[in-house]
Amino acid sequence: MSRKIRVLIAKPGLDGHDRGAKVIARALRDAGFEVIYTGLRQTPEMIAEAALQEDVDVVGLSILSGAHMTLLPRVVEELRKRRLDDVLVIAGGIIPEEDVPALKAAGIWEVFGPGTSTEAIVRFICDHFGIGPEDLKTVGESIAL
Amino acid sequence: MPDLQALFESAREGDRRSLARLLSQLEEGGETAAQLSALLFPYTGNAHVIGITGPPGSGKSTLLNALTRAYRERGETVGIIAVDPSSPFTGGALLGDRIRMQDVAGDPGVFIRSMATRGSLGGLARAAREIIRALDAVGFQRIMVETVGAGQVEVDIAQAADTVIVIQAPGLGDEIQAIKAGILEIADILVVNKADREGAAATLHILQSMLSLSQPAVIRHHGQAMTIQGVKSSREGWTPPILQTVALSGRGVSELMEAIERHRAYLEESGEGEARRRRRIAEELAALARERLWARVVHQVGRARLDGLVDQLLRREIDLHTAVERLLE
Ligand code: B12
Ligand SMILES: Nc1nc2c(ncn2[C@@H]2O[C@H](COP(=O)(O)OP(=O)(O)O)[C@@H](O)[C@H]2O)c(=O)[nH]1
Ligand SMILES: [Mg+2]
Numbered sequence: 001m002s003r004k005i006r007v008l009i010a011k012p013g014l015d016g017h018d019r020g021a022k023v024i025a026r027a028l029r030d031a032g033f034e035v036i037y038t039g040l041r042q043t044p045e046m047i048a049e050a051a052l053q054e055d056v057d058v059v060g061l062s063i064l065s066g067a068h069m070t071l072l073p074r075v076v077e078e079l080r081k082r083r084l085d086d087v088l089v090i091a092g093g094i095i096p097e098e099d100v101p102a103l104k105a106a107g108i109w110e111v112f113g114p115g116t117s118t119e120a121i122v123r124f125i126c127d128h129f130g131i132g133p134e135d136l137k138t139v140g141e142s143i144a145l
Numbered sequence: 146m147p148d149l150q151a152l153f154e155s156a157r158e159g160d161r162r163s164l165a166r167l168l169s170q171l172e173e174g175g176e177t178a179a180q181l182s183a184l185l186f187p188y189t190g191n192a193h194v195i196g197i198t199g200p201p202g203s204g205k206s207t208l209l210n211a212l213t214r215a216y217r218e219r220g221e222t223v224g225i226i227a228v229d230p231s232s233p234f235t236g237g238a239l240l241g242d243r244i245r246m247q248d249v250a251g252d253p254g255v256f257i258r259s260m261a262t263r264g265s266l267g268g269l270a271r272a273a274r275e276i277i278r279a280l281d282a283v284g285f286q287r288i289m290v291e292t293v294g295a296g297q298v299e300v301d302i303a304q305a306a307d308t309v310i311v312i313q314a315p316g317l318g319d320e321i322q323a324i325k326a327g328i329l330e331i332a333d334i335l336v337v338n339k340a341d342r343e344g345a346a347a348t349l350h351i352l353q354s355m356l357s358l359s360q361p362a363v364i365r366h367h368g369q370a371m372t373i374q375g376v377k378s379s380r381e382g383w384t385p386p387i388l389q390t391v392a393l394s395g396r397g398v399s400e401l402m403e404a405i406e407r408h409r410a411y412l413e414e415s416g417e418g419e420a421r422r423r424r425r426i427a428e429e430l431a432a433l434a435r436e437r438l439w440a441r442v443v444h445q446v447g448r449a450r451l452d453g454l455v456d457q458l459l460r461r462e463i464d465l466h467t468a469v470e471r472l473l474e
Contacts, residue, residue: 003169003173004236004261004263025239026239028237029232029235029237029238029239030232030235030237031235031237032235032236032237033237034231034237034238034240034261035237035238035239035240036240036241036243036259037239037240037241037243037244038243038244038247038250039241039243039244039247045251046247046250046251049250049251050243050250050257052161052162052165053161053165053256053257053258054165054258054259055165055166055168055169082161082162083162084162136235136236136237137234137235137236137237
């Protein structure tokens with residue numbers, strides 16, 4: 001795999017809980033991903049538009065406000081409207097166990113709750129793309145030698 | 146090849162997904178990038194390219210957001226490239242410039258692309274130029290490039306711009322460390338942002354002293370009198386103006402736009418614009434040719450022989466010039 005994996009970390013909704021999103025953004029950077037972080041208060045349209053312009057492989061959504069059942073499926077919908085069907089969409093935050101099946105049916109591939117180790121998240125993304133975590137840490141070619 | 150043609154045409158017709166894919170291909174480099182670059186080259190040369198560089202936290206992204214809003218009010222389309230460093234250890238990067246560009250991020254007349262510096266520095270400058278050209282070819286009228294003003298790469302990328310804005314702000318730590326002479330020399334316009342903050346007047350004073358004086362100036366630095374050297378402006382007929390802005394409120398942005406227009410007019414009237422375009426494309430040609438020639442040499446000579454020569458150099462059995470002669474034999 002030569003292309004760097006690009007990940008958009010976004011926080012839909014109007015609340016200010018951005019700690020988890022920032023922790024995940026930094027952890028994924030340290031694992032070797034190119035992470036685009038768009039900050040607080042993103043609408044599903046804004047998230048999908050950023051995913052499109054940045055041509056990301058993964059969209060990671062952080063949501064602790066309780067509005068996940070309405071907001072997360074709408075993000076998937078907006079992505080599909082833009083023909084971004086092959087983007088891996090994952091989510092984390094405060095999401096009750098019983099809501100997970102419905103979210104998965106709506107197109108969220110996996111949900112990571114509080115206390116998830118970042119290794120588990122990295123491994124999930126790598127498995128999806130059929131690579132190992134060590135493949136991420138390819139630092140570009142050094143001058144032709 | 147027909148696929149690439151279709152991709153480019155679709156991007157030119159305004160399909161943003163095609164444009165995004167095209168930019169990724171260009172960033173990736175290699176044969177596909179070369180083919181795309183050739184396809185779009187005839188359509189380039191129309192946009193006005195503005196480079197914005199300066200230390201982290203000085204307000205580059207915020208100012209870009211304000212400028213973009215103002216250009217949009219005048220009906221112009223804007224392409225933005227925001228470059229941030231990759232970690233040299235993991236190759237990962239955290240690209241956060243979009244946070245400050247929310248006002249314009251959803252606007253159909255604006256396209257924002259974040260770029261990591263990735264591994265090789267020469268490669269970045271090349272990819273950034275390809276991406277500037279692609280945004281130009283699909284019709285964006287203004288293209289703005291944000292880079293952290295820290296080193297040679299930033300200077301290289303800034304030099305891909307028609308108009309280079311160097312931005313400083315008070316309160317970023319040691320003012321003198323933050324203002325590097327090398328970066329001042331590439332400035333067409335200087336901006337002291339965060340003019341609402343304490344210390345803005347002092348930052349302005351330091352810039353004025355560094356820029357206008359051929360003699361050293363004495364300033365107060367951490368309460369002590371200190372001498373700083375002046376920087377000679379390398380441009381005939383253009384003295385970089387120093388402006389103050391508050392990017393958050395938009396104060397000073399219309400003055401900045403006027404300065405940008407004045408500079409653009411100066412470029413055309415003085416012939417400097419033509420001279421720069423010529424220098425730029427010649428440099429790019431040379432860089433690309435060097436790279437290709439080197440790749441050919443490595444391919445023909447082979448890794449083993451190359452390593453052998455390096456060993457001999459280390460043992461001082463041959464000198465560098467002799468080694469080059471052997472490579473080119
Ligand atoms: C800290 C906190 C705050 C801080 C937020 C600071 C900040 N900048 O983030 C402050 C004090 C501001 C705050 C305010 C409020 N809060 Co609060 N807050 C919390 C608290 C205690 C911890 C959240 C946190 O930061 N955890 C640490 C991070 C690292 O963990 P995390 O976000 O869960 O992330 C992990 C995983 O979830 C996952 N993950 C998260 N995001 C993502 C994304 C991806 C892509 C992936 C793969 C994984 C992933 O990985 C992370 C690492 O394991 C939680 C309770 C709790 N225990 O979670 C309540 C909580 C989230 N808050 C709550 C509420 C109600 C509020 C307020 C409305 C309270 C009020 N009435 O004023 C206000 C809202 C204000 C506003 N404008 O938004 C409720 C939400 C209820 C709900 N969902 O129905 C909670 C659940 C508390 C509760 N039990 O009632 N809060
Ligand atoms: N007070 C003040 N803060 C500003 C101004 N411009 C930007 N900022 C803030 O400075 C911080 C860094 O801005 P950013 O645009 O991200 O800087 P960059 O790193 O140079 O791109 C942000 O918190 C901005 O809100 C300004 O004119 N005045
Ligand atoms: Mg920035």
